[in-house]
Amino acid sequence: MMLLGQVLDRLGDEGIAAETLLGLDDLPLMVEVEATGARFGESSPIYASNAVGRFAAFASDEDWLALMTALERASDPAAACLRQMLLWSLRQDSHAGCDAGHECCNHRS
16 A cells, blocks of 8 residues: 555656556546546546646645545545545536636646
C-alpha cells in the first residue's frame, strides 16, 4: 500500500496516474473520469491529476471534512483520498453548460 503523499506526487506521471486509476477498481468512476476529461480535452490520468489540484485549491471546509471522514474509514487511505477528490471534481464539472475555464466548476487545464 502506497502512502497518500506518494500517490498524489506520482499523479504527475501520466502512466502512473493511469495505473493508479485502474487500481481503484471502480469501473463506473473510471468511465465518468474518462468522459469528463474528454470534455476538457484531457486524458483520464491528466484529469485525475488536475482534479487533485482543484480539490486542494477550491474545496470547502466541508469537503475537507468529508475527505478526512472517508480516510478514517478506509482500509486504503490513498485510494479513498483519490476517489473522494475525483468525485468532488466530477460533481463540480457536472454543472450544465460547464466548459473549461468556467468559474462555476473552477476547472483549470
